[in-house]
Amino acid sequence: MSLFRKRLQKPNQLETMRKIVEEVDIGKVLLVGDGFAVIQGLNNDAPVGCSLKFVSGASGVLLWRRSDNICLALLLGGTETIEVGEGVECRIRAILQVVDEQQGPTTKREYDVAKVPVGEELAREVVDFLGRAPGTQVQLGTSAFAPLLAEQPDMESREQIAEALVTGVKALDVLTPLGRGQALLVTGVRHTGKTALVLDAILGQYRSGVRCIYAAIGQSMEEVSNTVALLKRKDAMAYTTVVAAPEGASLGERYAAISSAVAIGELVRDRGGHSLVIIDDLACMVEVWESITKALATLGPVADVEGNKLEDSMDEEQLVEYEGMLVAASAAQRRRFFSSLIQRAAKLHKRLGSGSLTLLPVLAGAPARGEGPRPPDAAQYKHLSEAQRAKLQAALEAARKDQLSAQQEGCVRTEVVEEFMSIADGQVVLQREAGSGRVSVDPQASVSRIGSRAYPPALADLAVQLRFELAQAVDAARFGHDPDAAAVRQQACFAEQARAALAQTPGHPVPLEEQVAILYALQSGFFQDVSPSSVPLRQSIFIQSLRRSNPGVLRDIAATQQLTDDARAALGHALEEISAAFSPSN
Template sequence: MKPNQMQTIRRLEEEVDIGKVTLLEPVAAILFYDITLSTVMSSCVQQVLFSDDGLAILEGLNNDAPVGASLRFVSGASGVLLWRRSDNVCFALILGGRQNVSAGDRVECRLKGILQVVDDAEGPSTKREYEVARVPVGAALCGQVVDFLGCPHGSQYQLGMDAQLPLLNDQLDMKSREQINSASFTGIKAVDTLTPLGRGQAQLLVGPPGSGKSSLAVDAILGQHMHQQPGSACVSTIALLAHVSSQQEVVGMVEELSKAGAMRNTTVVSAAEGCGLGERYAALCSALSMGERVRDQGGHSFVVLDDISCMGAMWEMISRALASLGPTAMAIATPLNPDQPILPPDTDASEGDEQQGLVEYEGMLVSASAAQRRRFFSSLIQRSAQVHRRLGGGSMTLLAILPGQPAKGERQPAATAEDYPNLTPCQRDKLLAALAKRQPPVAETLPGCVNTEVVEEFMSIADGQLVLQAPTPDRLHTPDNSKQPEASQQQVGASQDDAAPAWQRLTGSNVDVSASVSRIGSRAYPPAMAMLAPSIRFDLAQAVDAQRFGTDRSETGLHHHHLQRAALLRAALAQPVRQPVPLEEQVAQLYALQKGFFDRGSPETIQEAIAEAVMHIRQDHPDALERIRRTQCLGPMAEAVLKAALVDVKMHHRQKMHGGEERCLLVHVEQARTGKIWICTGSGLELQMLSDEQTNRCRMDNVDGIEQKMQAGA
């Protein structure tokens, strides 16, 4: 060793009583020193440049300290290294005592040990091992409401300390992942039909305040619980709910989950009232770490983050702070990548490539600031994964709530009289009068929503999004006599009345079909749903196109037909709050919609018709639903029973309309190598299946004289 290295080792030996030397080979020796958390290393002490709302910008922190390293401020506050902008500028979360941290304070990385390696070939080298901020993730947290440290509110005792994971855990690499090919069932018809959620998928739930995002997320947790009842074919799923809003909302959610029995498999991670951005973000990350523990053990976790707008607020605050630092930030900023330009602190992403330069990120050429922001957002969203089967095959599914609206891209800026300088005074007066009557453009960012650009950034990172519309009167109007540029964003087929129909106040009625998408595709559907759901979505998409581009506005034209069909489907996909629909019932309803059994109904009455049909099938033909629930498939026998039962329900309706008159209906269904004959009367139904090998006769109900009627029908 060189003299200065020996002096360093001897000084450490004086400060630390524990030291040992292990000889591995004659040419190399490794000296490892365990350093207690209270040991202060002079090389780790740096200073704070900016501190506000639980966020800090640090200068000159050790360049080998990893993201997630535990920090200690001189005031006694604790923190964690969040992000590196360069070798010298770092961002940190302040997780305790944030009011006592101010600019100029000293901060230190907590060291776990120093590794001194001496090799004749490569020479001496020193490596530092840092203490990483960890959170409890043990099984004792199930059924509890805790903060990000695993402590129940009002208590300092941490639960689940038998297992711990890093708060800012790394994403799985591609070799450890597997293709998503199974469904994460939610029990919400609009979600499971239009934007199915696959196990291991990251899906956004986007909508303005008041659109029902949090309520829908709670329904999804209840659906997960319902789908894993005893006897179910699915594997048990642990739900994690991270809520960073008011404590009153948390209490209400916990009561509803407890009433349904879902809390025993659910952990709620709640941020304290009035906490800073740092602790709110830590609550989200803590819920993800708990879900990763279940995933790594081969289980399946379902994580709801309500909401992730704090990430956009954090990045905006950091950008403003760097701008306020001015030349100070520029003087200490050294790029991690020599080819990456250092941006001026006040440079905005929209000021042009000439000022910022472009960098390659994930195969795209983007501005350097946009690449950094995207990488920061991805660090949270892409923690969801389907683990490869060789590593256990577990999964963590993410449903992230984001208050906002996607970009519409259709509204043009309002014209002004200055745009037409050659008008005569009379023409100018007429133009000003017309512009005064025109409705002003809707603001891109509504109160309580994050910036549209941030929404689009998150949507491009996630595996899909479910977009909800605000329950405003404007959304309930769909005029048939005029085209509107934003028709695709309106509720297709909705009522023209000022008072919204009852079905439009149900869960799932305000889904924006044109903006909602699941990028996993049909792999996220259960097998039975994959046969039925795409046609429903196609019909709704046709209605959107008819509203935007249709020219035939008559009541007999295709335009009117598509709108009526869309209104019927929307009403059928709606459901009451806190009433998840089982898979087998969803399959039965979609089958009835696809085959046209409810086509003569109206949106106002279809909920009642669906409830009656499901009740009849469950009472008289429970075996068919049980087969679908057990296998998650719609086989030929189950399909035949479903259709027979629906025909029977239809005949009961006809009896009511015709005073109980009994009529006989003969239906022929031809399939490959199989002929099916259905005989339906007002009092019963029988199905006869004929094949070359055998004749199976399935009696569906008690029918007087069914054999004679079959012979007469033949």
């Protein structure tokens, strides 16, 4: 022990001296837009997420930086007082000057990072991005703060996603299972039930221990109030925080509300817990990016000393390598920006506590399907002259465009939907079935890239088989040579019964054990003799009978999340008894 101490006290041990000096950077405002400002002259050490203060009293956060050190700041208030040319202060907490015998003096700058309150007392509350309740200036959740724009966890900090997060939404849990730490995009055109689906996912976390955060972006206060009323009726506000940026909020406030909701979930994750963050909806991210591109386009391309354009010039024609692909420079920049949010979802490594943040972002739009509506053709009208046919064709094309425009009103472009789908760990695509008015999940366009790892064991085999059978039915209907063939009709009938079995009333999540029982009954032929419209009634009778006559099997499935041989036998016996009761002889 004495020898060890002597080694530590040798004279060649480095001596250090530290000196702290306060500094402030002054930048020049080049452009002010809707919720953002373009700034020149900030220190190039200032990181994304750095807190900015304008001399007018407005505040912002550094969001984007070009290689020529022109920055884009997201404005969080007081935007009407900012003028072009006015100075912006990037407050530097300190300069830490370290002097040692070998390296000489070095300087490390430490910046004020924009932080938001994320404390546990935010549960049960409706707040804005600064933790303030509507109509007040009092901050809640101040027992803990976290960066508004935190970096996504690196690969070494992550663990493989292999644990299910059951939502209680049958179509979601069966067709596109959600794993803890996964980012699953929820998309579909307007009025396809996206909000109802994600709210049911919150209700499904009752007594699960999962902390929920719901970001209500661009909704009316009436819609936010209705959502909160639903969550309170179902005792879900006890574990839920609603972060609202209602209609009329600036672009900066909407983006900040999204980031604040994720920051709250990150605190839960980093403390070893599990959080579910829902962003409703994600179109604000697209608006922010469009603001970035429009603002920076007015400043011209970035050039090096020889006048050559650089990669971050957002040139549509210039190709760069990104994630092993050759893509347009602008697309690579956009993808990197979208990823900065989506990839904050993660399952942390066990050495970091094994916590998780699961993300369900909502986006109004439709993915590409490889096919489009058949274009109208006026050539079939042979009795018309060439001029008349041309006029009719133009009218038909205009009508088709108007119809598509009406259907896609309020939706983002398909290209952007595809971009988010490729970044996320999967997507659930909602569609409204023609004639039925029923909202359903498109089993072919919806996929979880986590695969069967995201299924609870009790559901895995049954759900995979059902997905296969639904895909077969769609292919048979689309490519079958004889749609009236018995096999094709049988597959189509089963698909209709399956869709009816997966449908559910909004506001009533279905626990895992009941989903397993319903799926087992479906694949055992329990619904084969009834019309799809009668399937919900028959499955309700089946579940009620199970609860009454054999509740133990449901309790065992819930406790073990396994479908054992004994459980299968019990379910089969129950199905036989109920089928006998429905027999015409009775």
